[in-house]
Amino acid sequence: MAIVLGSNQYGKAETRLVRFVRDSPRHQITDLNVTTALRGDFSAAYLDGDQSAVLPTDTQKNSAYVWAKTHAVDPIEEYGLSLARHFVEDVEPVEAARIEIEQFGWTRVVAQDGEHDHTWIRSGQEVRTAAVTVEAGGEHVVQGLKDLVVLKSTGSAFKDFLTDEYTTLRPTDDRVMATSLVARWRVSGDRLEGIDWNAMYVGVRAVMLERFANLHSLALQQTLWHMGRAAIEAYPQIAEVRLKAPNKHHFLVDFSAFDLENDGEVFHADDRPYGLIEATVERDDGPPSGDAWRFSAGLA
Amino acid sequence: MAIVLGSNQYGKAETRLVRFVRDSPRHQITDLNVTTALRGDFSAAYLDGDQSAVLPTDTQKNSAYVWAKTHAVDPIEEYGLSLARHFVEDVEPVEAARIEIEQFGWTRVVAQDGEHDHTWIRSGQEVRTAAVTVEAGGEHVVQGLKDLVVLKSTGSAFKDFLTDEYTTLRPTDDRVMATSLVARWRVSGDRLEGIDWNAMYVGVRAVMLERFANLHSLALQQTLWHMGRAAIEAYPQIAEVRLKAPNKHHFLVDFSAFDLENDGEVFHADDRPYGLIEATVERDDGPPSGDAWRFSAGLA
C-alpha cells in the first residue's frame, strides 16, 4: 500500500473585477467575479513543498486584471477562453485551466432625459455564469445562470404519487410552484466556433422561462425536463443541460379556525426544508464532457 | 438604588407572507416579510412571568395572515396601518404597535404572447420597506427602500479634504462612486391622509436616483444631502429623510508593473472596509417623530 496524490487544482477565487469602457460619454460596465484554477503536475509542491512549478495565485489574479485591460471582457465566455488558453499555452507546467466567471447585471438609470450615460443600478439577483475549461482533450464552455427565482401561481399540480406508511402529503391539482433555478449548458470542441454567446444566453433563458410559464406542470421534474429539452432543441451546439432546482415551498395558510376560506390566496413562503431536483438533459450524440464539470472551484 | 424595567417591545419577526389576487386569469402577487411588535405595560410578564396580558407572538402571526385575506395588502402602508390599529384598538393591554414590512418585487415573465398571467421572476435586490407606528401620540409611516445598489463611473470627485499625519489617501477628480442605499422617509399625523403610497414610493425613488446620477458629486455626503432634499421638495407630506450609504469602494488596479495604463477602466470592487455615511435631512416645521424610529425590530 502507498499513499498517493490524486486529482488536484489550485487557483485564485473570487477576484472582483469591474471593467468600464469609456471611449465615449456613454460608458459601458461589465461586473465580474472571476475564479481561476490550474491543473498539471504540481506534485512536488504537495510532496516536498517545492514551489518551482507553481505560478502564485496572486499572479493569476494579476493576469485576470491585465486580460480585462487587453482583451474584451464581453462576452465573458471569450474572455474566459482567452485567459485559460494563456495559462495553458504560456505557463509551462500548466496542463489545463478552468476559469469560472459570475457576471452581475446592471441597468442604466432612467432619468427625465432617458437612459443615463454613466449611472446604473444593479438589476436582479440573477447571475450569469460561465465555466471555461481548456485541457489537452479540448475546450469546453459551460454557460449558465443561477439565482433566477421564478414562480407561478397556478398551472401546477402534484398528485398520483407513490405513497408508503410515512406519507401524509395530500395530492393537489393546483399549487404554487417556485424555484431558484441553477441551469448550466455545455458546448464543447469545435462546436464552440462562431457562437454568439450573448445571444445564446438570452435565447436559452427565454425558452426555459417560456417552458416554465406555459407548461401545465405535473411535477417540477417534468418542468425541468422540458426546459432542458427546449434549450437543446433551440441550440444544436449544446451537448447537455444540467439543472438544479430547489422546490421553494409555499404552504396555503390554514384559515379553518377563523371561519375564512383560503382560495389559493394567502401562503406562507417557507425556508427549509425544500425539495431539491437535480437532472441532466443530454443530446445522445454530443461530444464527451472531459473534465468540463470537474471541481467547481470557488463559486457556489 | 432599584433595578427597573425600561423600554421594551415584543412581537413576531419575519412572517413570510405571499398574497395572490386570483379574481381574473391575470393574477396579482404581493410578496411580504412582516414583523409585528407590541408595546404597553407588559411588566408582569418580565417581573413575574405572568402572561395574562401577553398576546402570543403566534397570534400576531395569525393576525398578519388573516389581515392579508380580509384587507388589501397593496399598498403595504395601508395594510400596516390597518393591522397596527387593530392591535392598539382591539387588544386591551396594547398601547402602541409597530409593523415593519419588506416587500419583494416580482416582474411578469414575458413570453411570445406578452406578459404572462401567472408567472413572475424576482426583480432586483432592492427591497421596498415600511415601518408603521400607531401610538397614543399619533401615527407614523416610515416608507423606504434598501439594497438599492447604484454606481456611477464618472462625475464624482474627492479632494481638498482634511489631512493629518495618518493620511495617505490621494485626492482624485474622477472616481467610481457606488453605494447600496438605505433610505427611509417619514410621514406623520394628519399628513398621512390621502397619500398615494405607491406613487410616493416611485416618485421619491426617481428623484433620488436623478440626483445621484446628475449631481456632479464632491463627496457622498453632498450627494445624500441633495437626494434627501429632493425628496422633501417633491413631497410636502415628508417630514424627514434618513439615509445610510456605504461607500462601496472601487479601487483602480495598478498596472504600472506591466507597462500598461489604467485610464479608469479596470477596478477591484472591494468588500471591506467601506466608508459609511449616515445622515438625516429634515423639514424644519415637520411634526415630531415620537416613537417612529424606536426599536427597528426584526429587519435589518
Place this chain on the structure above:
Amino acid sequence: MAIVLGSNQYGKAETRLVRFVRDSPRHQITDLNVTTALRGDFSAAYLDGDQSAVLPTDTQKNSAYVWAKTHAVDPIEEYGLSLARHFVEDVEPVEAARIEIEQFGWTRVVAQDGEHDHTWIRSGQEVRTAAVTVEAGGEHVVQGLKDLVVLKSTGSAFKDFLTDEYTTLRPTDDRVMATSLVARWRVSGDRLEGIDWNAMYVGVRAVMLERFANLHSLALQQTLWHMGRAAIEAYPQIAEVRLKAPNKHHFLVDFSAFDLENDGEVFHADDRPYGLIEATVERDDGPPSGDAWRFSAGLA
C-alpha cells in the same frame, strides 16, 4: 419652511484587523472588526461638497491600524477609548467619536505537547462587542456580546397567556427554549475608571448564562429580565442592560399519523418567523446615556 441637515455621522466600517503579540515563542492573537464614526459640524460637506473639515475614512482606517501597533488592543474597550479620544482631541472639527468593535474568539490548538504556541482555531460563533462613545458630555462604553446561541430542553413553559379570536396556540408546561442572544451593557462617565473589562465580560456572560439555565422560565421575557438584573446586581458600574432575543422556535414533530409518541424528543428547528423580545433593564440612579446608543454604525 426650510430643509435642514439633521443628525449625521460618517466613518469607516469593518476594518478587519488582526494583531499578534510575538514577544515570545508563545504568540497572542486579537482578531477585530473595527468601525469608526465621527460627529461634528460637517454641514459644509453636505451642503456645498466642501471637504476641508472632513478627515477621510481612509485616514480613520489607517489610524485604527496604527493604534493597534502603538497601543494595546486587549481589552478592546481601552483600545476603543484611546482611539476615540484621539479623534476628538487631535482632529479639530471632530466633536464626538464612536468606535464599534467586534472581537472574534480563537482557541489554541491542543496537540500532544499541550497548547500550541502559534496555532489557533476559531472558537464559537459568539462575538464580543464594544461600542465606545466619546463626546462633550462624557464617555460611554457599551460592552456586549451577540450570536450567543443558547438552548434548554426543559425548564420552560408558556401558558395562561392572553387570547383573542385569532389565537390558536396551545399552552405548554414544557417546551424547548432557544435564542441567539444579543446583550449590551452600558458603563458611563466616572464609573469607567479602573474597570477590568475582560473580567467584566466573563462575569456578565456567566451570570446571564446561569440565569438562563437555572431559572424555571414562564416566558422569555421573564428570563431576560432576570438575566439583565443579575448583570446589574453583579456590577455596580453598569447603568443599564439592553437585550434582544429571538425566540428560535423548536416545534415538536407530530407523529400521530405513525402510531408513535413524541415525548419531547424530536423537534423541527424552524427558521422564520420567530418571536422577538427586546428589553432594557436599568439602574434607576444610573448616569444618563447621552448619545451612547445613537447610530449603531456598521455592525449589526
Place this chain on the structure above:
Amino acid sequence: MAIVLGSNQYGKAETRLVRFVRDSPRHQITDLNVTTALRGDFSAAYLDGDQSAVLPTDTQKNSAYVWAKTHAVDPIEEYGLSLARHFVEDVEPVEAARIEIEQFGWTRVVAQDGEHDHTWIRSGQEVRTAAVTVEAGGEHVVQGLKDLVVLKSTGSAFKDFLTDEYTTLRPTDDRVMATSLVARWRVSGDRLEGIDWNAMYVGVRAVMLERFANLHSLALQQTLWHMGRAAIEAYPQIAEVRLKAPNKHHFLVDFSAFDLENDGEVFHADDRPYGLIEATVERDDGPPSGDAWRFSAGLA
C-alpha cells in the same frame, strides 16, 4: 439525434432536526441538518409527469423524523446508513439513496454546580458532516468537517515559486497561514464494519490539526498533503481524503508612511479574492468510490 434524460436525483434538502434524549435528568442533544436524495428510474416523472414511482420529498422528510425517533441519531453515520438502506430496500423504485448530514455542536453550560443537565450553548462554527451512499455496487460513508477555521502566526513560508511577466508577489519566509478547512474522508464496502465513527471523527480531526500546527509549511499544498496523509496512516479503513482549503489572506499593513515598523504584528484580514487549493490524497489499493461523490445535494 435524440434528447435523453441523463443522471438525476431528487430529495428533500435541509430538514432541521433536533433530537433529545431525556431518559434521565441529564439530557442529550443532537442537532442535525438532514438532506435525502433518491436515485432510480424516475424517467416517467420527467418525460410524462407520471408520479406513480415518485415517493414525495415530504415523505422523505417524515421518514427522516421517524428514523430519529426509532433509531439512534448518534453517530450520524449509522443513522444515515439506516435511513439510506430503508429507502433502497423498502421503496421499490429506489435504486440508490444518498443521505447528507450536517451536525452542529453544542457544549453544556457550566454554572457553579458544574455542567448543566439541560442547557447548552452552540460550540463553534465547525460543522461535522456525513454523506452516506447506498447503491447496488455497495455502501460508502464520507465523513468530514467544514468551516474549521484555523490559523498559524508563524511557521509558514512561500518562496521560490514560478514567476512570469505578471508576477509581482514578493517571496516570504514567514507569513500568517489561515484557512477555513473542508475535509472529507471516504470509507467504502466491507471496511465500514465495526467503525467507531465518533472516535474516527475525533481522531482524524486531531491528526489534521497536529499536522497543520507542527509542519513547517512551504505551501498550503504541502500542508494539505500531510494532513490527508496523516489521516490515511491513522485509519486503514480510509480510502481517500478530499481537502478544499481557501487561503484566507492576511496582509501585513504597510506602516512605512508613519515611521513605524510592522514586525508581523498588524495584519489586514482580507475577504476576497482568496487562494483556493483542492486536493485528493488516496490509498492506492483502496476500494473504488462508485457514486459516493456524485451530486453533493443540498448542503454546501
